[in-house]
Amino acid sequence: MVCNCSHSAKQDESGAAKLPESESDSLILSDDPNHPANLICELCKNFYVNGWVTGTGGGVSIRDGDKVFIAPSGVQKERMLPENIFVMSLNSKKYLREPISLKPSSCTPLFLASYDLRGSGGCIHTHSQNAVMCTLLFDDVFEISHVEQIKAIPRITEAGYLNYNDKLVIPIIENTNFEQDLEDPLKEIIKKYPGTTAVLVRRHGIYVWGETVWKAKIYNEAIDYLLELAVKMKLHGIPTVK
CATH class of the missing domain: 3.40.225.10 (Class II aldolase/adducin N-terminal domain)
Structure with missing residues:
Protein backbone atom coordinates (compact mmCIF):
# COMPACT_ATOMS: atom_id res chain seq x y z
CA MET A 1 0.00 0.00 0.00
CA SER A 106 7.92 -3.58 -8.25
CA CYS A 107 10.59 -6.23 -7.56
CA THR A 108 9.04 -6.94 -4.15
CA PRO A 109 6.98 -10.03 -5.16
CA LEU A 110 10.08 -11.49 -6.82
CA PHE A 111 12.22 -10.92 -3.73
CA LEU A 112 9.54 -12.53 -1.58
CA ALA A 113 9.48 -15.58 -3.86
CA SER A 114 13.15 -16.26 -3.08
CA TYR A 115 12.46 -15.98 0.65
CA ASP A 116 9.32 -18.10 0.64
CA LEU A 117 10.55 -20.80 -1.77
CA ARG A 118 14.28 -20.90 -0.97
CA GLY A 119 14.56 -19.48 2.53
CA SER A 120 17.18 -17.06 1.24
CA GLY A 121 18.62 -14.22 3.28
CA GLY A 122 19.13 -11.74 0.47
CA CYS A 123 18.10 -11.18 -3.14
CA ILE A 124 19.72 -8.95 -5.76
CA HIS A 125 18.21 -7.77 -9.04
CA THR A 126 20.41 -6.08 -11.65
CA HIS A 127 20.03 -4.88 -15.23
CA SER A 128 23.53 -6.06 -16.13
CA GLN A 129 24.21 -5.84 -19.87
CA ASN A 130 26.00 -9.19 -19.62
CA ALA A 131 22.78 -10.75 -18.32
CA VAL A 132 20.67 -9.12 -21.03
CA MET A 133 23.07 -10.18 -23.80
CA CYS A 134 23.07 -13.79 -22.62
CA THR A 135 19.27 -13.91 -22.76
CA LEU A 136 19.62 -12.97 -26.44
CA LEU A 137 22.31 -15.58 -27.13
CA PHE A 138 20.74 -18.53 -25.29
CA ASP A 139 17.26 -20.04 -25.57
CA ASP A 140 15.61 -21.53 -22.48
CA VAL A 141 18.69 -21.79 -20.26
CA PHE A 142 22.14 -20.28 -19.94
CA GLU A 143 24.84 -22.97 -19.76
CA ILE A 144 28.58 -22.87 -19.19
CA SER A 145 31.17 -25.40 -18.00
CA HIS A 146 34.89 -25.89 -17.45
CA VAL A 147 35.54 -22.39 -16.14
CA GLU A 148 37.22 -21.91 -12.75
CA GLN A 149 34.77 -19.24 -11.58
CA ILE A 150 31.97 -21.84 -11.60
CA LYS A 151 33.40 -23.08 -8.29
CA ALA A 152 31.91 -20.00 -6.57
CA ILE A 153 28.35 -21.21 -7.26
CA PRO A 154 26.54 -23.48 -4.74
CA ARG A 155 24.92 -26.80 -5.63
CA ILE A 156 21.76 -25.85 -3.65
CA THR A 157 20.23 -29.36 -3.67
CA GLU A 158 23.28 -30.83 -1.92
CA ALA A 159 26.16 -29.58 0.16
CA GLY A 160 29.11 -27.82 -1.40
CA TYR A 161 29.83 -25.92 -4.57
CA LEU A 162 30.08 -26.75 -8.26
CA ASN A 163 33.33 -28.17 -9.56
CA TYR A 164 35.39 -26.84 -12.45
CA ASN A 165 34.03 -29.47 -14.85
CA ASP A 166 30.39 -29.14 -13.72
CA LYS A 167 27.84 -27.37 -15.88
CA LEU A 168 26.19 -24.24 -14.51
CA VAL A 169 22.58 -23.93 -15.68
CA ILE A 170 20.52 -20.77 -15.17
CA PRO A 171 16.93 -20.74 -16.50
CA ILE A 172 15.61 -17.87 -18.60
CA ILE A 173 12.04 -16.56 -18.35
CA GLU A 174 10.31 -14.14 -20.69
CA ASN A 175 9.95 -10.49 -19.74
CA THR A 176 6.61 -8.77 -19.15
CA ASN A 177 5.46 -5.15 -19.39
CA PHE A 178 5.06 -4.97 -15.62
CA GLU A 179 7.70 -6.46 -13.35
CA GLN A 180 5.23 -7.72 -10.75
CA ASP A 181 3.76 -9.95 -13.48
CA LEU A 182 6.99 -11.95 -13.41
CA GLU A 183 6.04 -13.37 -10.01
CA ASP A 184 4.25 -16.51 -11.20
CA PRO A 185 6.77 -17.39 -13.96
CA LEU A 186 9.61 -16.88 -11.46
CA LYS A 187 7.97 -19.14 -8.87
CA GLU A 188 7.35 -21.82 -11.49
CA ILE A 189 10.93 -21.77 -12.76
CA ILE A 190 12.39 -21.87 -9.22
CA LYS A 191 10.38 -25.04 -8.60
CA LYS A 192 11.36 -26.50 -11.97
CA TYR A 193 15.08 -25.82 -11.37
CA PRO A 194 15.70 -26.60 -7.68
CA GLY A 195 19.46 -26.34 -8.18
CA THR A 196 19.51 -22.74 -9.41
CA THR A 197 20.43 -19.70 -7.34
CA ALA A 198 19.52 -17.27 -10.11
CA VAL A 199 16.97 -16.61 -12.86
CA LEU A 200 17.57 -14.58 -16.01
CA VAL A 201 14.80 -12.43 -17.48
CA ARG A 202 14.89 -12.02 -21.25
CA ARG A 203 15.94 -8.52 -22.38
CA HIS A 204 15.71 -7.36 -18.76
CA GLY A 205 18.31 -8.64 -16.28
CA ILE A 206 18.82 -11.19 -13.54
CA TYR A 207 17.66 -12.14 -10.03
CA VAL A 208 20.22 -13.76 -7.73
CA TRP A 209 19.69 -14.91 -4.15
CA GLY A 210 21.73 -16.55 -1.40
CA GLU A 211 21.70 -17.77 2.20
CA THR A 212 22.81 -14.27 3.24
CA VAL A 213 23.05 -11.04 1.30
CA TRP A 214 26.84 -11.45 1.24
CA LYS A 215 26.46 -14.89 -0.34
CA ALA A 216 24.02 -13.39 -2.85
CA LYS A 217 26.63 -10.72 -3.65
CA ILE A 218 29.32 -13.35 -4.23
CA TYR A 219 27.05 -15.43 -6.44
CA ASN A 220 25.96 -12.36 -8.41
CA GLU A 221 29.54 -11.26 -9.03
CA ALA A 222 30.65 -14.76 -10.05
CA ILE A 223 27.65 -15.23 -12.33
CA ASP A 224 28.14 -11.85 -14.01
CA TYR A 225 31.77 -12.80 -14.68
CA LEU A 226 30.58 -16.03 -16.31
CA LEU A 227 27.89 -14.21 -18.31
CA GLU A 228 30.44 -11.74 -19.66
CA LEU A 229 32.83 -14.56 -20.51
CA ALA A 230 30.05 -16.47 -22.28
CA VAL A 231 29.25 -13.45 -24.46
CA LYS A 232 32.92 -13.23 -25.50
CA MET A 233 33.09 -16.98 -26.13
CA LYS A 234 30.01 -16.78 -28.37
CA LEU A 235 31.57 -13.87 -30.32
CA HIS A 236 34.66 -15.99 -30.96
CA GLY A 237 32.69 -19.11 -31.85
CA ILE A 238 33.80 -20.99 -28.74
CA PRO A 239 31.20 -23.33 -27.20
CA THR A 240 30.32 -22.40 -23.62
CA VAL A 241 29.87 -26.07 -22.66
CA LYS A 242 32.82 -28.38 -23.24
Whole structure:
Protein backbone atom coordinates (compact mmCIF):
# COMPACT_ATOMS: atom_id res chain seq x y z
CA MET A 1 0.00 0.00 0.00
CA VAL A 2 1.35 3.43 -0.95
CA CYS A 3 0.63 6.39 1.30
CA ASN A 4 -1.15 9.19 -0.59
CA CYS A 5 -1.55 11.49 2.38
CA SER A 6 -0.14 15.01 2.47
CA HIS A 7 2.91 15.17 4.74
CA SER A 8 5.54 17.74 5.42
CA ALA A 9 8.84 16.05 4.66
CA LYS A 10 12.19 17.24 3.38
CA GLN A 11 13.40 15.79 0.11
CA ASP A 12 16.82 15.49 -1.45
CA GLU A 13 17.48 16.06 -5.16
CA SER A 14 16.65 12.43 -5.96
CA GLY A 15 13.10 13.02 -4.77
CA ALA A 16 13.53 10.75 -1.74
CA ALA A 17 11.73 11.81 1.41
CA LYS A 18 13.80 12.32 4.55
CA LEU A 19 11.60 11.29 7.43
CA PRO A 20 11.72 12.60 11.00
CA GLU A 21 12.58 10.30 13.89
CA SER A 22 9.64 8.04 14.64
CA GLU A 23 8.86 4.58 15.85
CA SER A 24 9.08 3.15 12.35
CA ASP A 25 12.39 4.90 11.76
CA SER A 26 13.91 2.80 14.53
CA LEU A 27 13.66 -0.11 12.08
CA ILE A 28 16.11 1.46 9.65
CA LEU A 29 18.31 3.89 11.63
CA SER A 30 21.42 2.29 13.10
CA ASP A 31 25.12 3.02 13.54
CA ASP A 32 25.86 -0.62 12.75
CA PRO A 33 27.28 -0.80 9.20
CA ASN A 34 25.93 -4.35 8.95
CA HIS A 35 22.34 -3.27 9.61
CA PRO A 36 20.22 -4.28 6.56
CA ALA A 37 19.20 -0.69 5.76
CA ASN A 38 22.85 0.42 5.73
CA LEU A 39 23.95 -2.62 3.73
CA ILE A 40 21.33 -2.03 1.05
CA CYS A 41 22.63 1.52 0.56
CA GLU A 42 26.22 0.28 0.39
CA LEU A 43 25.39 -2.46 -2.12
CA CYS A 44 23.32 -0.12 -4.30
CA LYS A 45 26.28 2.25 -4.57
CA ASN A 46 28.59 -0.69 -5.35
CA PHE A 47 26.30 -2.05 -8.06
CA TYR A 48 25.87 1.44 -9.53
CA VAL A 49 29.64 1.72 -9.95
CA ASN A 50 29.59 -1.69 -11.71
CA GLY A 51 26.96 -0.40 -14.13
CA TRP A 52 24.39 -2.97 -13.00
CA VAL A 53 21.73 -0.56 -11.66
CA THR A 54 21.89 2.53 -13.86
CA GLY A 55 19.12 5.08 -13.57
CA THR A 56 16.75 3.79 -10.93
CA GLY A 57 16.67 0.22 -12.28
CA GLY A 58 17.40 -2.92 -10.28
CA GLY A 59 17.10 -3.43 -6.54
CA VAL A 60 18.30 -5.15 -3.39
CA SER A 61 16.44 -6.82 -0.54
CA ILE A 62 17.64 -8.36 2.74
CA ARG A 63 15.76 -10.64 5.13
CA ASP A 64 16.42 -10.42 8.85
CA GLY A 65 14.20 -12.92 10.64
CA ASP A 66 10.62 -11.99 9.82
CA LYS A 67 11.61 -8.51 8.60
CA VAL A 68 12.30 -7.89 4.93
CA PHE A 69 14.19 -4.72 4.00
CA ILE A 70 13.63 -3.51 0.42
CA ALA A 71 15.11 -0.68 -1.64
CA PRO A 72 12.33 1.61 -2.99
CA SER A 73 11.27 2.36 -6.53
CA GLY A 74 12.38 5.55 -8.25
CA VAL A 75 15.42 6.49 -6.13
CA GLN A 76 18.84 6.74 -7.77
CA LYS A 77 20.79 3.80 -6.40
CA GLU A 78 24.01 5.72 -5.75
CA ARG A 79 22.04 8.21 -3.58
CA MET A 80 20.08 5.66 -1.57
CA LEU A 81 19.61 6.50 2.13
CA PRO A 82 18.46 4.25 5.00
CA GLU A 83 15.43 6.54 5.38
CA ASN A 84 14.33 5.42 1.88
CA ILE A 85 14.05 1.74 2.81
CA PHE A 86 10.75 -0.14 3.05
CA VAL A 87 10.32 -2.81 5.74
CA MET A 88 7.81 -5.66 5.45
CA SER A 89 6.80 -8.60 7.62
CA LEU A 90 7.57 -11.80 5.72
CA ASN A 91 4.79 -13.68 7.51
CA SER A 92 1.97 -11.16 7.09
CA LYS A 93 3.26 -9.53 3.87
CA LYS A 94 2.27 -6.17 5.40
CA TYR A 95 4.56 -3.15 5.48
CA LEU A 96 5.99 -2.24 8.86
CA ARG A 97 7.49 0.92 7.41
CA GLU A 98 6.58 2.91 4.28
CA PRO A 99 8.67 6.01 3.48
CA ILE A 100 6.60 9.09 2.73
CA SER A 101 6.26 9.92 -1.00
CA LEU A 102 8.12 6.80 -2.17
CA LYS A 103 6.67 3.78 -3.96
CA PRO A 104 7.43 0.16 -3.08
CA SER A 105 9.69 -1.61 -5.53
CA SER A 106 7.92 -3.58 -8.25
CA CYS A 107 10.59 -6.23 -7.56
CA THR A 108 9.04 -6.94 -4.15
CA PRO A 109 6.98 -10.03 -5.16
CA LEU A 110 10.08 -11.49 -6.82
CA PHE A 111 12.22 -10.92 -3.73
CA LEU A 112 9.54 -12.53 -1.58
CA ALA A 113 9.48 -15.58 -3.86
CA SER A 114 13.15 -16.26 -3.08
CA TYR A 115 12.46 -15.98 0.65
CA ASP A 116 9.32 -18.10 0.64
CA LEU A 117 10.55 -20.80 -1.77
CA ARG A 118 14.28 -20.90 -0.97
CA GLY A 119 14.56 -19.48 2.53
CA SER A 120 17.18 -17.06 1.24
CA GLY A 121 18.62 -14.22 3.28
CA GLY A 122 19.13 -11.74 0.47
CA CYS A 123 18.10 -11.18 -3.14
CA ILE A 124 19.72 -8.95 -5.76
CA HIS A 125 18.21 -7.77 -9.04
CA THR A 126 20.41 -6.08 -11.65
CA HIS A 127 20.03 -4.88 -15.23
CA SER A 128 23.53 -6.06 -16.13
CA GLN A 129 24.21 -5.84 -19.87
CA ASN A 130 26.00 -9.19 -19.62
CA ALA A 131 22.78 -10.75 -18.32
CA VAL A 132 20.67 -9.12 -21.03
CA MET A 133 23.07 -10.18 -23.80
CA CYS A 134 23.07 -13.79 -22.62
CA THR A 135 19.27 -13.91 -22.76
CA LEU A 136 19.62 -12.97 -26.44
CA LEU A 137 22.31 -15.58 -27.13
CA PHE A 138 20.74 -18.53 -25.29
CA ASP A 139 17.26 -20.04 -25.57
CA ASP A 140 15.61 -21.53 -22.48
CA VAL A 141 18.69 -21.79 -20.26
CA PHE A 142 22.14 -20.28 -19.94
CA GLU A 143 24.84 -22.97 -19.76
CA ILE A 144 28.58 -22.87 -19.19
CA SER A 145 31.17 -25.40 -18.00
CA HIS A 146 34.89 -25.89 -17.45
CA VAL A 147 35.54 -22.39 -16.14
CA GLU A 148 37.22 -21.91 -12.75
CA GLN A 149 34.77 -19.24 -11.58
CA ILE A 150 31.97 -21.84 -11.60
CA LYS A 151 33.40 -23.08 -8.29
CA ALA A 152 31.91 -20.00 -6.57
CA ILE A 153 28.35 -21.21 -7.26
CA PRO A 154 26.54 -23.48 -4.74
CA ARG A 155 24.92 -26.80 -5.63
CA ILE A 156 21.76 -25.85 -3.65
CA THR A 157 20.23 -29.36 -3.67
CA GLU A 158 23.28 -30.83 -1.92
CA ALA A 159 26.16 -29.58 0.16
CA GLY A 160 29.11 -27.82 -1.40
CA TYR A 161 29.83 -25.92 -4.57
CA LEU A 162 30.08 -26.75 -8.26
CA ASN A 163 33.33 -28.17 -9.56
CA TYR A 164 35.39 -26.84 -12.45
CA ASN A 165 34.03 -29.47 -14.85
CA ASP A 166 30.39 -29.14 -13.72
CA LYS A 167 27.84 -27.37 -15.88
CA LEU A 168 26.19 -24.24 -14.51
CA VAL A 169 22.58 -23.93 -15.68
CA ILE A 170 20.52 -20.77 -15.17
CA PRO A 171 16.93 -20.74 -16.50
CA ILE A 172 15.61 -17.87 -18.60
CA ILE A 173 12.04 -16.56 -18.35
CA GLU A 174 10.31 -14.14 -20.69
CA ASN A 175 9.95 -10.49 -19.74
CA THR A 176 6.61 -8.77 -19.15
CA ASN A 177 5.46 -5.15 -19.39
CA PHE A 178 5.06 -4.97 -15.62
CA GLU A 179 7.70 -6.46 -13.35
CA GLN A 180 5.23 -7.72 -10.75
CA ASP A 181 3.76 -9.95 -13.48
CA LEU A 182 6.99 -11.95 -13.41
CA GLU A 183 6.04 -13.37 -10.01
CA ASP A 184 4.25 -16.51 -11.20
CA PRO A 185 6.77 -17.39 -13.96
CA LEU A 186 9.61 -16.88 -11.46
CA LYS A 187 7.97 -19.14 -8.87
CA GLU A 188 7.35 -21.82 -11.49
CA ILE A 189 10.93 -21.77 -12.76
CA ILE A 190 12.39 -21.87 -9.22
CA LYS A 191 10.38 -25.04 -8.60
CA LYS A 192 11.36 -26.50 -11.97
CA TYR A 193 15.08 -25.82 -11.37
CA PRO A 194 15.70 -26.60 -7.68
CA GLY A 195 19.46 -26.34 -8.18
CA THR A 196 19.51 -22.74 -9.41
CA THR A 197 20.43 -19.70 -7.34
CA ALA A 198 19.52 -17.27 -10.11
CA VAL A 199 16.97 -16.61 -12.86
CA LEU A 200 17.57 -14.58 -16.01
CA VAL A 201 14.80 -12.43 -17.48
CA ARG A 202 14.89 -12.02 -21.25
CA ARG A 203 15.94 -8.52 -22.38
CA HIS A 204 15.71 -7.36 -18.76
CA GLY A 205 18.31 -8.64 -16.28
CA ILE A 206 18.82 -11.19 -13.54
CA TYR A 207 17.66 -12.14 -10.03
CA VAL A 208 20.22 -13.76 -7.73
CA TRP A 209 19.69 -14.91 -4.15
CA GLY A 210 21.73 -16.55 -1.40
CA GLU A 211 21.70 -17.77 2.20
CA THR A 212 22.81 -14.27 3.24
CA VAL A 213 23.05 -11.04 1.30
CA TRP A 214 26.84 -11.45 1.24
CA LYS A 215 26.46 -14.89 -0.34
CA ALA A 216 24.02 -13.39 -2.85
CA LYS A 217 26.63 -10.72 -3.65
CA ILE A 218 29.32 -13.35 -4.23
CA TYR A 219 27.05 -15.43 -6.44
CA ASN A 220 25.96 -12.36 -8.41
CA GLU A 221 29.54 -11.26 -9.03
CA ALA A 222 30.65 -14.76 -10.05
CA ILE A 223 27.65 -15.23 -12.33
CA ASP A 224 28.14 -11.85 -14.01
CA TYR A 225 31.77 -12.80 -14.68
CA LEU A 226 30.58 -16.03 -16.31
CA LEU A 227 27.89 -14.21 -18.31
CA GLU A 228 30.44 -11.74 -19.66
CA LEU A 229 32.83 -14.56 -20.51
CA ALA A 230 30.05 -16.47 -22.28
CA VAL A 231 29.25 -13.45 -24.46
CA LYS A 232 32.92 -13.23 -25.50
CA MET A 233 33.09 -16.98 -26.13
CA LYS A 234 30.01 -16.78 -28.37
CA LEU A 235 31.57 -13.87 -30.32
CA HIS A 236 34.66 -15.99 -30.96
CA GLY A 237 32.69 -19.11 -31.85
CA ILE A 238 33.80 -20.99 -28.74
CA PRO A 239 31.20 -23.33 -27.20
CA THR A 240 30.32 -22.40 -23.62
CA VAL A 241 29.87 -26.07 -22.66
CA LYS A 242 32.82 -28.38 -23.24
